[in-house]
Amino acid sequence: MRIGEVARRTETTPRLLRYYEAQGLIAPGRAENGYREYDEDTVGRVRQVRELLRAGLPTRLIVRILPCLSTPRENVRFSGVTPETVALLEEEHARLSARIECLTRNREAIGAYLTALREAGPAPAERAPDREPDGAAR
Structure with missing residues (x-):
């Protein structure tokens, strides 16, 4: 899906999505024409990022903990922390x-x-x- 659709579904803006990408919070694919392509998982991830931001966490911390939050806790590997x-x-x-x-x-x-x-x-x-x-x- 394109950036405008993700922005609409997550109640954000394309500019904010590009910022999240620059911060390493989301990683869209690229079409042959260079346009960003997002999958359904990105919608959930953007919503999760927004909730963490509303809770007061800075993006520098969110980027570090997102991998732990997106994996079921019983499957979390703590190597590299x-x-x-x-x-x-x-x-x-x-x-x-x-x-x-x-x-x-x-x-x-x-x-x-x-x-x-x-x-x-x-x-x-x-x-x-x-x-x-x-x-x-x-």
């Missing part, structure tokens, strides 16, 4: 955990505030200054 990759994953795990804790605290605070607002009932409406029909003040 560098200590640097493990350290990056540990740092990212700690960063995400801290972010989740912060978001959880904020969600709870907002929830408590909403509960207090609901219990207090509706606030009295503020009165605007009396105005003439043309918008001029009286």
